[in-house]
Amino acid sequence: MFFTYLRRELRRRRKAALVVASGLALGIALVIIVSSVSSGMSKAQDKVLQSLYGLGTDMTVTKAAAAPGSGTERPRFEFDAKDDDDATQSTDRVMVQGFQTLASTTVDKVGEQNGVADAVGGLSLTVMKVDGQFKRGEFKQSTEGDGATQGGPRAGGSGQPQGEVQGGGASFDVNSFTVYGTDVTQQDLGPLTSSKITKGRTFKATETDAKVAVVDAAYAKEKELTVDKTVTISGTKYTIVGVSTADSGDAAANVYVPLKQAQTLADSKDKVTTVYVKAADSQAIDTVKAAIQKNISGTTVTTSADLADTVSGSLSTASDLASSVGKWLSIAVLAAAFLVAGLLTSSAVSRRVREFGTLKALGWKSGRVTRQVVGEALVNGLMGGVLGIAVGLAGAYAVTAISPTLTAQLGSSGGGGGMGGGGPMGGGGPGRQTAAKTLDIALTAPVSLTTILTAVALAVAGGLIAGAFGGWRASRLRPADALRRVA
Incomplete structure (x- = not known):
């Protein structure tokens, strides 16, 4: 009886049911789209961060920034004096990025802290190569008419020819690239x-001190490097065993070599610039950070959340809009949809006074009438949920299909600390700013099962709220109300 009456009433009041369902569908669809876009923003930000310090890293440990003006050095280049004008002068200078290092034993100390699942050290270097040649100038003597003959008035009685050196000079090229000791x-x-090996192979565990290298694909293309060729770093040749391609944005370094080889190149035995840390529990990252800072002095700990705060550009702006404006807009639309559904259901009950009064006169209890109204409202809510999920999925699919490109700029933090400052991004160190890194990220809007379940819950909630309005109104009706309407 309940379902028969329910089906008949919904069919008879199709327009009213469609209005209620459409209002709920709009709010639910907006929630799905905002949630999926926010999820896409989060994934895009993760890509930005992973492009800097790699997959699985929760925090980095670097040496605390020194006071401005202390502990820094300027690169010096020295050239031999040669008589041959055509001789090419060339020299390399290998420098530790940020000019600040930690002892390799720090890696073990970090790994022993409570909550640390794994810790590994790395050494980031910058190699500056200067090559070119000097050209000797030519002495041109003044003409005789200018009094430049020996002993003449222009000579000042010195007996030396007068004139000037013309031409000459120096022409040098300065090239730099980054090296990461892994x-x-x-x-x-x-x-x-954060990169995938696309050609050749990665390092073997036995190649701890081998003269082998993995080069970034973009750098390999620029320098025409391939597997089995060699790349020269400060006079040492390294055989290329693999070519890697960054998952997104730029690679962390141009060339990767074993850690011991990097330490030898930089004359930094048993030194690292950064310790990459993976926490045992992602919910306890702040606790692990506090423990490291307390137990290992002279270090700066930077979490992925800290680094995320430095992300700027359209990605940051869109993320803020999705998390603030989008969230409150969704709440406002949902609240309005629930209110409208409740008012429409209550209004429909008011127009059915004669019907409900007659049913009560025939023996229907107030509870049965209330359940009938709530059932109708709940079906309207479920219809709105189905429609809202369909519209929301279509909207999320449209965002993914269009894939708008957002820019993310990371590198506003300074000093030697932080993932950007002491890590492979380089440009850190005291009194210096990290080199800005701009990435283009294609936005997607993935819809999770949790989002769908939330939409269903909202649909049920909307139906129950609307049913509560109408049920309360229906429970107050009396058979006499119906008789007065008939009269």
Whole structure:
């Protein structure tokens, strides 16, 4: 009887049911779209962060920034004096990025802290190569008419020819590239994990001190490097065993070599610039950070959340809009939809006074009438939920299909600390700003099962709220109300 009456009433009041369902559908669809876009923003931000320090890293440990003006050095280049004008002068200078290092034992100390699942060290270097040649100038003597003959008035009685040196000078090119020393025994953590080996292979665990290298694909293309060729770093040749391609944006370094080789190149034995840390529990990152800072002095700990705060550009702006404006807009639309559904249901009950009064006169209890009204409202809510989910999925699919490109700029933090400052991004160090890194990220709007379940829950809630309005109104009706309407 309940379902028969329900089906008949919904069919008879199709327009009213459609209005209520459409209002709920609008709010639910907006919630799905905002939630999916926010999820896409989060994934895009994760890509930005992973492009810097690799997959799985929760925080980095670097040496605390020194006071301005202390502990820094300027690169010096020295050239031999040669008589041959055509001789090419060339020299390399390998520098530690940020000019600040930690002892390799710090990696073990970090790994021993409570809550740390894994820790691995790395050494980030910048190689500056200067090559070119000097050209000797030519002495041109003044003409005799200018009094430049020996002993003449222009000579000042010195007996030396007068004139000037013309031409000459120097022409040098300065090229730089980045090198990252990776612990080949622990390659599942650190910047190299943000790239995939597309040619050749990665390092072997036994190549701890081997003269082998993995080069970034973009750098390899620029310098025409391939697998089995060699790349020269400060006079040492390294055989290229693999070519890597960054998952997004720029690679963490141009060339990757075993950590021991990087330490040898920089004359930094048993030194690292950064310790990459993976927490055992993602919910306890702040606790692990506090423990490291307390137990290991002279270090700066930067979490992925800290680094995320430095992300700027359209990605940051869109993320703020989605999380603030979008969230409150969704709440406002949902609240309005619930209110309208309740008012429409209550209004429909008012127009059915004669019907409900007659049913009560025939023996229907108030509870049965109320359940009938709530049932109708709940079906309207479910219809709105189905419609809202369909519209929301269509909207999320449209965002993914269009894939608007957002820009993310990271590198506003200074000093030697932080993932950007002491990591492979380089440009850190005291009194210096990290080199800005701009990435283009294609936005997607993935819809999770949780979002769908939330939409269903909202649909049910909307139906129950509307039913509560109408049920309360229906429960107050009396058979006499119907008789007065008939009269």
